[in-house]
Amino acid sequence: xxxxxxxxxxxAWLAAEFLSPFLIIIPPPGHRYDIPDFDQGYFQxxxxxxxxxxxxxxxxxPSDLPDTKSVVIFVHGIGGKKEHFxxxxxxxxxxxxxxxxxDGRAHGQSGGRYxxxxxxxxxxxxxxxxxxxxKLPGTKIGIWGNSLGGAIAIQALAIEPHLSxxxxxxxxxxxxxxxxxxxxxxxxxxxxxxxxxxxxxxAGRIADFDPASxxxxxxxxxxxxxxxxxxxxQDENISVDYAQQIYQALPxxxxxxxxxxxxxxxxxxxxxxxxxxxxxxxxxxxx
Numbered sequence: 001x002x003x004x005x006x007x008x009x010x011x012a013w014l015a016a017e018f019l020s021p022f023l024i025i026i027p028p029p030g031h032r033y034d035i036p037d038f039d040q041g042y043f044q045x046x047x048x049x050x051x052x053x054x055x056x057x058x059x060x061x062p063s064d065l066p067d068t069k070s071v072v073i074f075v076h077g078i079g080g081k082k083e084h085f086x087x088x089x090x091x092x093x094x095x096x097x098x099x100x101x102x103d104g105r106a107h108g109q110s111g112g113r114y115x116x117x118x119x120x121x122x123x124x125x126x127x128x129x130x131x132x133x134x135k136l137p138g139t140k141i142g143i144w145g146n147s148l149g150g151a152i153a154i155q156a157l158a159i160e161p162h163l164s165x166x167x168x169x170x171x172x173x174x175x176x177x178x179x180x181x182x183x184x185x186x187x188x189x190x191x192x193x194x195x196x197x198x199x200x201x202x203a204g205r206i207a208d209f210d211p212a213s214x215x216x217x218x219x220x221x222x223x224x225x226x227x228x229x230x231x232x233x234q235d236e237n238i239s240v241d242y243a244q245q246i247y248q249a250l251p252x253x254x255x256x257x258x259x260x261x262x263x264x265x266x267x268x269x270x271x272x273x274x275x276x277x278x279x280x281x282x283x284x285x286x287x
Contacts, residue, residue, distance in 0.1 A: 059086070061098060064096070068136060075148075150168040166223075175214035
């Protein structure tokens, strides 16, 4: 019995020390999100260089209407890619909005080895903002992030003055907490906060970022911009309680929180239906 316990502890330590850090910062190859139908011919592909000389693969979707109301930067989740938002970009174009979709660093066709959960990605957003300003001078720019993308969006909104509004969907409030949540779920309730924190600190050293600084709820307390939060009430990946924490932290009075009944992490807009689509357009039109 003692030997078995020792082996289990040794296995857990080895996983935390050598395997878990890479599972945190290397995006998974697959993703549960479906790729929607979209017309590739409407998207203008381009590349951008980040502050640390990585190439980002991106595409611009112009508005279908003569006057562009605003430009929305879409930021996908962990393991995602720009194609996951192209269907939504197509739909927004019919409503008069342009969009930029892109593969985040270490995702899709973009360069980089590691995901840093917004620590470096927020500066990638600034590069995209500069590109849009040259493309459509004077046009309002907003950001819409889903899951990991929501955390990136909050951090980008805090440092980029030319972002006018944010849509934050299904994201977490604190990186250390969500890493533990995922570990605990994988280990069926037998997770260890000390092990997950240790793995995350090592991941930070490998990917050259400070995990303790990635706290979207804390960052949200600095935002005075219009913010729309959307979260599924049955989300088992990222609890709706974290969206509530972010909402409460926001000092702006121009904020909305839409809780989608029966929706999980992957079907928010399916379960939200026409009502959620209308609420989204109402928010965008007001900006």
